[in-house]
Amino acid sequence: MSGATMSPPRRPWVNLAKDRGLIAIIVVFACLLLFVDRISPVPLSYYDVTSLVSSGAALALASVGQTFVILTGGFDLSAGAVISLVNAVVGTTPQETTAGQIGVVALGLGVGAAVGAFNGFFVAFMRLQPIVVTLATMFLVRGITLWILPDPGGAVDHALTVLFTGTAIPGLMPAAGVVIVGAACIWLVLKNTRFGTALFAVGSDSDSAHAVGINTRWTRFGAFVLAGLFYGSAGTYIGAQTGAADPLVGDPMLLQTFTAVVLGGTLLGGGRGGAVGSIFGAYTLMLMINILLALDVSAYYATIAEGIVLILAVFSSSLGRNSQTLQSLRHARAWLRARSSGLLASQVITGVSSAAPLRARGGTATTVVPWQRRHAEFLRYTTPAFVSFVLVVVATQFVYSQNIILSLQYYNSLLVLGTFLAILALGQGSVILTGGLDLSVPWTIGFCGIFAAGLIQGSDSATIWVVPLTLVMGVLIGLFNGIGVAILGLPPIVITLATDGILQGAALLFSGGTPAGFASPVLRWMMTGSLLGLTPVVYLVLVFGFLAVVLLDRTVFGRWVYAVGNSPRASFLSGIGVKKTMIGVYVLSAFCSALVGVLITGFSGQASLGMGNDYLLPSIAVVIVGGTLITGGRGHYLGMIGGVLLLTALQTLLSGTTLPHAARDIIFGCVVLASVLALRDR
Amino acid sequence: MSFKNILRGMCAAMALTAGVAAATTADAADKAKIYLSMSYIGNDWQAEAANMVKALAASSAYKDKVDLRVQVAGPNAQKQIQQINAMVQAGAKAIVVYPISPTALNEAVKAACAKGVVVVAYDGVIDEPCAYNVHVDQYEWGKLTAQWLVDKLGGKGNVVQITGVAGTSVDSLRNKAAAEVFGKYPGIKVVADANGMWSQAVARTELSKIIATHPWDTIDGLWMQAGCYTAIAMQSEAGVADDKIKPCAGEGSNGHRIQMLPVGTKVDGASGTYRPMGVPSISASSQVTPGAMALKIAVDVLEGKKVEKTMLLSPRAVTNATVKMCDTGSGDELKAGCNAFPPAIVPNPGWFASVYLPELPEVGFQAALVGQPEN
Known part of the structure; x- marks a missing residue:
């Protein structure tokens, strides 16, 4: 440049190669203008x-x-x-x-x-x-x-x-x-x-x-x-x-x-x-x-049409000899050819097994280094959230006369309210770890919640098949995002934003504008009942947290996520399935959103349009406050959990007061800023 | 080199839109083209209000006069401005609009009026003097509900307040009125106050946070712009007996009205927390009828009738003394004063039950539920 x-x-005055995005949008704009002129009853x-x-x-x-x-x-x-x-x-x-x-x-x-x-x-x-x-x-x-x-x-x-x-x-x-x-x-x-x-x-x-x-x-x-x-x-x-x-x-x-x-x-x-x-x-x-x-066009289709146009516009302007789509096609062709001659199967295997010696080498090195030094980075990025969380709890104790710190009920409420964000954090967190961003969270939650409630209709027996079906639906949504990012090479923000619009339209069409149906007794009990003194979902979220840590820390997929986030190119050259990983994180994210959709439906007893709208920015905020680098490669699920606890405790503290709403927003912003200042790279 | 590709992409987009175009050819030559510009289709209230408008347009008195088209601007005022401009351009005779902002649309509305288009706003307000407005007096809503709560508590007690969407005029009018009422009684203490976004789901989240620091036994009453059904359900789930549930002043959701009925009332389809509990309550409502009223006003103006610029609707408050079950929700029943519907036909407790306006016999319960007129 x-x-x-x-x-x-x-x-040259116009450079076709470099300015093609600009030329494309001007052509599109001119065509649309002519189109409007044609279809309007009176000329413009x-x-x-x-x-x-x-x-x-x-x-x-x-x-x-x-x-x-x-x-x-x-x-x-x-x-x-x-x-x-x-x-x-x-x-x-x-x-x-x-x-x-x-x-x-x-x-x-x-x-x-x-x-x-x-x-x-x-x-x-x-x-x-x-x-x-x-x-x-x-x-x-x-x-x-x-x-x-x-x-x-x-x-x-x-x-x-x-x-x-x-x-x-x-x-x-x-x-x-x-x-x-x-x-x-x-x-x-x-x-x-x-x-x-x-x-x-x-x-x-x-x-x-x-x-x-x-x-x-x-x-x-x-x-x-x-x-x-x-x-x-x-x-x-x-x-x-x-x-x-x-x-x-x-x-x-x-x-x-x-x-x-x-x-x-x-x-x-x-x-x-x-x-x-x-x-x-x-x-x-x-x-x-x-x-x-x-x-x-029916109002319900408006967001769908907008989403599709967005994808088409970006897709068409990104097409070129070096575009990701054509590359993917070439790769697929090469893969087929290799497969027919029995070549690539072996390559795939080396891709996996090459990770093994790497891990072994890392293992021998770490035996010498003491734990806290080995995990110095982990500690530095995850502790601020937890420390702030403790401070907020102490502050809550001071603000209210009741004994908060020792009240089991308080922590139970925190965990129940934090459930949604804790689950979303795994999905959004994994996407962010690979350097992407999932903006389709709100309407994946909304669509899946409405879909589930509409089929469950308050019946426990229907819950047994509807919940898995909804989660499969989430997987399909994730596949759509993942393929858009990994195979077609569309920017994550564009494809997930478009998906969000499409799902919004789908939710409206499915529900006809007013979501019917409601959660079954089992789902409601899960979110609002009591089991051994705690809300049942608390046990679920503890298990979920454990599995999430294992997934990101102890599996090949987890390692790949970090590797891709650090450098997709280096990962690719090291034989890591970059595309598989990319698709995997978007599937994971949509799966988590679908799960949250079902849980929110259980929590409020019914699904509503826009039920996921309040979760997009917090899902990003908890991931970052928990020490994750937004450009990918660095972060830990436990840190994100710290972020979830901090934000939930802070919101709980603020909701229980009569402070002006303006002041609450300001405090919230200051806390986010302060916690990332603490996470600053030196 | 990529020109062909660009064109290819565009052709696909065109084909997509053209397909839809073919399906929607207008037949209405002598009907008045009237557009409805909605805000969110996000909540029950909006959907019901839109159903009402559609039902009125489909009723026998209106179906030969009105060619209604519905568009949604979402929560985006800039989009609604452009939409109003486009409606004028598409040859609208009248525009019925749920204004996202009372101020942002002024210039667009003024331009529409200048082209002879009738603009009627419902629920929200448009400041521009050429627009017609029809809505519930929100200040009155706040005053009425807050005063009821104060009287119920005998002028003394801890009140939890769940408000609407901060930064909107409906929210601040209601809050202002309530604050004035509560301020007159030194015994009334607002102990917590959170944004409920006029959503049952958000109300539950916010109340859960509040209850974490203010257990139910420290609260004496609730003032909620939306979400009384949820608040009462939460107390029931937490094991509070029906007769110990705190008084709640709130909106017109059907679930709330069912909970207001005396314990033991026979109600079709009642279950869980969606059942008669005899909870002391007032249910005043923003009503789902103003949209249909706005369409009536638009047609009246087009027909040359004289119409007042502003029409205020009463919140039609319902208390435990006046709450009354409907059997089927027929027009005659509504006229006789029933105001709550059995869960068997309204499975969604968040559904707004304030569907009756004496001036509009064409639309009632079925109109709000499925967009079907009475005649």
């Missing part, structure tokens, strides 16, 4: 184009921001929360005069940039993982937003509405168009500066970038500040667009920004792509709404 920018004369007018440009502008601006972070190989979960915050700030600041209006726009951008700088500081200078920092920031910012503006309201001066959503050149250019073109120009200028080059270099290979003298820290920091600035502009724009403020307005935009960036041809993991593609990606998402509406 840097080579191309250093010798501009040789770079200037009014329609204006309204499209105006209503998609906020998402487009936010996606530009997200692009900066993704280009450096990062990930910004705080985007939606920052948009809400800026919207709240803009809506509650007095702005009667023109000076006041200029001030409020500057304030909006400034607040966004400040949050970006906060993220950037921890990522670039404290060297924390972007996903963790921005997760903590998301909670912090959400709390602050609710503090500033507890419910929708506020007012943004009409002059700003006219300025941003009015007409710039009558009949030709809406004001929002100017804003978007402006954003694209800022990107195009930045891209050709030294900073732009550094951005791509850091994303492609941070170490090499550092080696050739690029200041990787300031580059990362700059990326986050710019991202914040663009979220700020999106929040300000929404204020102008709506004439008011809403403390929740930005939150649902988070996942959409990822989709827009990916559709726009930017590579997750960094190094390739650009903001112009993201803008087109954002508008493509907006056009989808028009298409579904013009075709009068």
Whole structure:
């Protein structure tokens, strides 16, 4: 990349190979636009184009921001929360005069940039993982937003509405168009500066970038500040667009920004792509709404259609001579040919047996090293969660007059409530250990819960066959994700996000909008009954925890998971079944989600749509707080259990108080941030 | 080199959407095209409200007037803005909308009104003056339920509060009203307060956390925006006798209303914790009818009738004195004042039982349950 920018004369204006993602999204966008024009009862007018440009502008601006972070190989979960915050700030600041209006726009951008700088500081200078920092920031910012503006309201001066959503050149250019073109120009200028080059270099290979003298820290920091600035502009724009403020307005935009960036041809993991593609990606998402509406597609199919389009878009732009799909095909062909001549079977065996001598060598070495040194890393990364957990329990004791520390009931509640996260942690944790991420958790839980409840209908005898069937369903969902990642080479985030949408639609279709059925007495007893003083599920979760540790620590599969996470390439060369492992972790994750779906159904007695929505971010949070490296390769299930206990105890402490909800979010964010600070690599 | 591939991928996407297009050709030339823009299809309330709208559109009085189309915006206000724009573009005569945000839609709604489209919001509110609004007075809901609880407790006791979705106006109006009522009585102490997200499942999770630090015997009453059924079930599971269960002020779930019936009432299909327990309660409801009412308003306006801009519905509170079983849920029964349905026909205890509005005889129990009109 840097080579191309250093010798501009040789770079053609359009580079088919490099810009194919961008070209693809522009072509798709143009086709969809024509399509909308064709299927609409009245042809598209200037009014329609204006309204499209105006209503998609906020998402487009936010996606530009997200692009900066993704280009450096990062990930910004705080985007939606920052948009809400800026919207709240803009809506509650007095702005009667023109000076006041200029001030409020500057304030909006400034607040966004400040949050970006906060993220950037921890990522670039404290060297924390972007996903963790921005997760903590998301909670912090959400709390602050609710503090500033507890419910929708506020007012943004009409002059700003006219300025941003009015007409710039009558009949030709809406004001929002100017804003978007402006954003694209800022990107195009930045891209050709030294900073732009550094951005791509850091994303492609941070170490090499550092080696050739690029200041990787300031580059990362700059990326986050710019991202914040663009979220700020999106929040300000929404204020102008709506004439008011809403403390929740930005939150649902988070996942959409990822989709827009990916559709726009930017590579997750960094190094390739650009903001112009993201803008087109954002508008493509907006056009989808028009298409579904013009075709009068049943509401139930909407998320399914969106999921499929996402997969197709990414899949088609990733196809090429070196794409993973074609590679997989070539491998399959080679495998078949080898198999027919009796070759590969032996190779597969060596793949497994080669692990054995490795293990033996490790074994002889460890006999000399004392236990605590041998496990120094394990201890360093898992203890902070447990220590914090103990602190929270002690704090709980102080806050309440009852004797909490010695109350069996308290620990029983913690374990029951922690069951769901403890199970999800194994699945999500294994996926993260291989360097992936499973975003399909919410609706795998939801779909499987609804599926199970609908078939069980309160009957114990049906439970016997429905629960295994539901778990098989989970395995199939996992296979779909795993094949998408390992065989087709799609980014985990894209395929699991698409699966989530597809499952949401499937759940709606299956239940017809209102989930029927309910848990059987056995399932309910499992989650709410009592056995020897404890809730029965507590015994189950203890067994599950033991099996999970064995699986990750003492089996070939477990070793492979760590190996793949450390380096897929090295693992492949060492004869490890990288693809098998990848598929395996997604199957494991979906299996765990399905199990949790069944258990939640038992816990609440019935299944409901959206029952899994509150488990996605916590499932990631516990894995990370428990000492797992988000990029994979490092972590331990026991640490994740520590994370589960910590977060559950913290939530229990906060729920039992009458603290303002805003303050609880802030405390929660601080704890996540503090615990990852403690886990920092030195 | 990858152009062909891109085109190939796109063709697949087109074929997919075109297949759906062929299946849905509009026949309605003289019918008014009316769009429904929903928020989540996520919970029972939304699904029932949508069923009601669909049932009204299918009733004999409306089926020749209305061509109803349903779209979902999820929880995303930006999406709903674009959806409203697209509806205007697709030739909507009226838009019935469950507004995700009272403020975010203003400009989109103003633009729709300017094009002559009638916009009616239900349950939530749209601030834009050209929109019609129909909803339950949420402040009144909070006041009514909190006052009932205070009176029941004799002005003294520990109260656990489970609220809705933080940051929404319905939630803050209800909480504000309740806080004002509780504040007048120094004996009332709110000991714990958690976000219940208007979901029975979340209510259970949050209550479990609260009970870990505040055992049932330290609590005197509950004020819950949703989830009384769950709270009562949890006490029953924990071995609390029926007559010792704490008073609960809450929403209109059918399970809750069944639990309010005196012990021993004969109820078809009652089992487990979904049975008459005689629990002292008030069940006031946000009602599932405003959506259908909004469609009626839209049609009235299109027909040139004069309609008030804002219509407030009563929460139609039900207490132990007024809770009454329906046998089949027929229109006549509902008119006579029954307000709870047997578990045999409503197996889901979280189902909202407030389905009757005297102004809308076209829709009732079957409408909410399966989207079928009365006539």
